[in-house]
Amino acid sequence: xxxxxxxxxxxxxxxxxxxxxxxxxxxxxxxxxxxxxxxxxxxxxxxxxxxxxxxxxxxxxxxxxxxxxxxxxxxxxxxxxxxxxxxxxxxxxxxxxxxxxxxxxxxxxxxxxxxxxxxxxxxxxxxxxxxxxxxxxxxxxxxxxxxxxxxxxxxxxxxxxxxxxxxxxxxxxxxxxxxxxxxxxxxxxxxxxxxxxxxxxxxxxxxxxxxxxxxxxxxxxxxxxxxxxxxxxxxxxxxxxxxxxxxxxxxxxxxxxxxxxxxxxxxxxxxxxxxxxxxxxxxxxxxxxxxxxxxxxxxxxxxxxxxxxxxxxxxxxxxxxxxxxxxxxxxxxxxxxxxxxxxxxxxxxxxxxxxxxxxxxxxxxxxxxxxxxxxxxxxxxxxxxxxxxxxxxxxxxxxxxxxxxxxxxxxxxxxxxxxxxxxxxxxxxxxx
Ligand code: UD1
Numbered sequence: 273x274x275x276x277x278x279x280x281x282x283x284x285x286x287x288x289x290x291x292x293x294x295x296x297x298x299x300x301x302x303x304x305x306x307x308x309x310x311x312x313x314x315x316x317x318x319x320x321x322x323x324x325x326x327x328x329x330x331x332x333x334x335x336x337x338x339x340x341x342x343x344x345x346x347x348x349x350x351x352x353x354x355x356x357x358x359x360x361x362x363x364x365x366x367x368x369x370x371x372x373x374x375x376x377x378x379x380x381x382x383x384x385x386x387x388x389x390x391x392x393x394x395x396x397x398x399x400x401x402x403x404x405x406x407x408x409x410x411x412x413x414x415x416x417x418x419x420x421x422x423x424x425x426x427x428x429x430x431x432x433x434x435x436x437x438x439x440x441x442x443x444x445x446x447x448x449x450x451x452x453x454x455x456x457x458x459x460x461x462x463x464x465x466x467x468x469x470x471x472x473x474x475x476x477x478x479x480x481x482x483x484x485x486x487x488x489x490x491x492x493x494x495x496x497x498x499x500x501x502x503x504x505x506x507x508x509x510x511x512x513x514x515x516x517x518x519x520x521x522x523x524x525x526x527x528x529x530x531x532x533x534x535x536x537x538x539x540x541x542x543x544x545x546x547x548x549x550x551x552x553x554x555x556x557x558x559x560x561x562x563x564x565x566x567x568x569x570x571x572x573x574x575x576x577x578x579x580x581x582x583x584x585x586x587x588x589x590x591x592x593x594x595x596x597x598x599x600x601x602x603x604x605x606x607x608x609x610x611x612x613x614x615x616x617x618x619x620x621x622x623x624x625x626x627x628x629x630x631x632x633x634x635x636x637x638x639x640x641x642x643x644x645x646x647x648x649x650x651x652x653x654x655x656x657x658x659x660x661x662x663x664x665x666x667x668x669x670x671x672x673x674x675x676x677x678x679x680x681x682x683x684x685x686x687x688x689x690x691x692x693x694x695x696x697x698x699x700x701x702x703x704x
Contacts (some may be wrong), residue, residue, distance in 0.1 A: 274664050276675060277694050278686040279701045280634055280655035284520035286681045290508045290527050291317035291672040292342065292501030296463035299440045300470045300501060302369035305334050305348035306377045306444070307474055309496030314343050316501055320669045328360030328367055328469050348377070355382040358415075363385075364669070368437065371419055372444035375408055381419045394600075398435045405429045406449045426451030426490055434459050434570040439486070440467050447476040449490040458486045461571040462531045466502040473497040475615065480539075494639050499682030502651060505531040506577045506578060507671060508553070510646050512536070513581035514678070515555040517588060522681060525552040531653045534574045538566060542589055560699045563591030563628060568599050580606050580647035587615040588654065589628040597622045606644035609637040613651055613659070634659040642670045649674070653683050658701070660694060 292315035301322065304311040316322055317546075318341050326336050326344065327439040328605040333352035337345045345687070354374045356403060361367045365386040374381035396417075400410045403419050405427040410419045426449045431438060439459040444467075446453035458464070460482055468481030474494035480486045508527040513520035516539055529536070529548040536546045536553065541564050563586065576599035586593040587610060597603045604619045611617060613632040618625045634657035639645030645667040651657035664687070675685045688698050 273662065273691050274668070274687055274695070276649060276661040276664050277632070277686050277688050277697045278652040278661065279658045280477055280632070280653050282518065282653070282682045282684060284514050284518045284522055284588040284653065284678070284681040284683055287523045288460040288511050288523050288681060290503045291315070291319075293317070293463055293466065293504040293506075294319055294670045295436070295506070296466040297322050297385055297459075297501050298325055298364070299369045299374065299444070299463070300499065301329065301346065302367075302373040303444050303467065303471055303474070304346040304600045304703055305329055305351060306373050307494035307496055308347070308349035308446070309345045309494075311474070312339070312343065312345050312498040314498065314500040315503075316342050316344060317504060317672045320643050320665075320671050321366065322361055324363045325367060328356055328370070331357050331360060338475070342673055346523055354378050354380045356384065358384040365394065366437070368399065368563050369441060369444070371399065371403070371417060372441035375403060375419050375421070375424075376445040376448040379421050379423065381676065382416055384416045396437070398438035399441045400427050400432060401432075402455070406442075406446050406453060408445070416506060417592045424449035424490070426453040426488070428454045429456065431455065431457040436461050436464060440668055441463050443468060443478060443486060443488060444471065445480070446488045447471050447478065447490060451490055453488040453490070453640055455486040455488070456482050459570060460484060462505060462528070470499050471489055473499050476687065499669050503527050506575065506643070508532060509535040509575070509578045509652070510581050510671070511541060511677070512553065513553045513585050513647075513680075514650045514653060516542070516557045516561060516585045517650045518540055519557045520681070521554070521556045523552055523554045527551060527553055534572060535559070535578055538564060542585070544615075561585065561589040563589050563593040565594045565596075570599070576600055576603065577643050580644040581650055583607075583617070583624060583626060584610065584647045585649070586626045587617060587628060590630065593626040593628065593633065595624040595626065597624075603644070605640040606648055609640070609648055610651055612637060615651075621647060631656055633657060635661045636662070638662040639664055639666050642666045646671060646674070649678070649685070653678065653685070658698060
C-alpha cells in the first residue's frame, strides 16, 4: 500500500504547472469514441482515473495510442461492443459517460452502475431522465444500466437538480439525436463548457454551454479533431490553499484565473494576497489568516471539490468559521483525521464549525477520498513533525505527480510503500 510520508513546517514557495482537468478529460475521452475518425487529445492529465478510462475504452475495442505523457490518439472505428466491464466502472464513477457516448453513437449502451469516491449517495436519475426524454429505453438489469433506442429525437429537458455529470451525458447523447434538445437548469462548470467545445470541434452544434440553458442541434455524424483539455481548476485551487496553509508564496501556472474567482475571493477575504496574471495566479500568505464562512454551490459558487482544502486553511485561521456543504452529504469524513492533528472542528449535519488553531501536529492519518486526501496532505505540510498518510490511492486518482510538484515547492514529502522507506525518510529529514 502506497503512503505519503511528510515532514511539515516548510512554507511552500515557487512555481507550479497545473495539468489538464481530470473532470473534463474523462467525458472528453468518452466522447472521443463517438467518431470513427482519429481524435488527438492534448494536455491530458496523467492520473489514475484517466488511465483506467483509457483502458476501459480499449476494453470495448477502441484504438488508444499514447504519443507522450499528456497526448493520446483515440480511434473509435474498431469498437466491437457496447457493454463496458464492471472491472473498470467500479474503479471510476465517471465511466458513466460511456453511456451517453455509446448511446449517441450506436443507440445502444450497457454500463454497470458506477462506484467512485465515497462522498455520499450519488444517484444518476437525472442522467437517465435525460436519456429517456430523447427517446431511449433505459432499464437497470442485474446492476447494469442498459439504454437502447431505435432513434433519438430532440427534447426539452428541465433538470431537477444542477448536475455536472447529467448535463454532460445528455449533451453527448443529444448531439446525435434528430432535431433540437434544450437542457434547462444545466450545470455551468468550466468542464461542461470544455466538453461542449470538444464536441463542437468534432462537428456537434451546441450553444449556451456555460449558461443554464444549453441548446443542442443534433447532427448526423462526427469527425476527428485535435483538442487540448482545459487546465484543472481544482488542482490549481489545491496549490493555492497549500500556499495559504503553509504561509507560502506560490505561483500556479497554466490556469484560467476566471475559473478560480470563487476560490480567489475567499483567499482574499481571509487575508491572503492574490495576484492574477493572464494564465497564472500568485498566492501569498504573509500573516495569520482570518475566519470566514463558506458554502459550497454549483459553479460559479464555491466548488464542493475545494471544500476540504478550504476547511484545512480555516482550521488554522483566527476565529470561528462555518463551512456548509450543500452538494454532497458525506464530505466531512476527513474531519476526524484532522482532529487527530489538533484541529478544533465540530460537524453538525452538513455544517462544520471550525475554531481556528495556531498549527497542526503531525500524525498517522487516512485519506478518505480524493479531495479530502489532498486536504490532509496540506495539513501535514503545515504540521509540526511528521505525518504518514494512508490510502493515497484516492489522491493518485486525480493529482498528477502530487508529491513531485510539492517537493519542487520545498515540501518534504515522499511516496513510500514500506516501513523501512518511512524510517529512511525520517533519518534523511531529521525526524528521529
Ligand atoms: C462532478 C465531479 C465531482 C464534483 C461534482 C460537483 C466529475 C467526474 N466529478 O461529479 O468531482 O464534486 O461534479 O461539482 O466530474 N445528483 C442527483 N441525480 C443525478 C445526478 C446528480 O441527485 O442524476 C446530485 C448529486 O447527488 C449531488 C448533486 O446532484 O448532490 C451534484 O452532482 P453532480 O454535479 O452530478 O456531480 P458529478 O457529476 O457526479
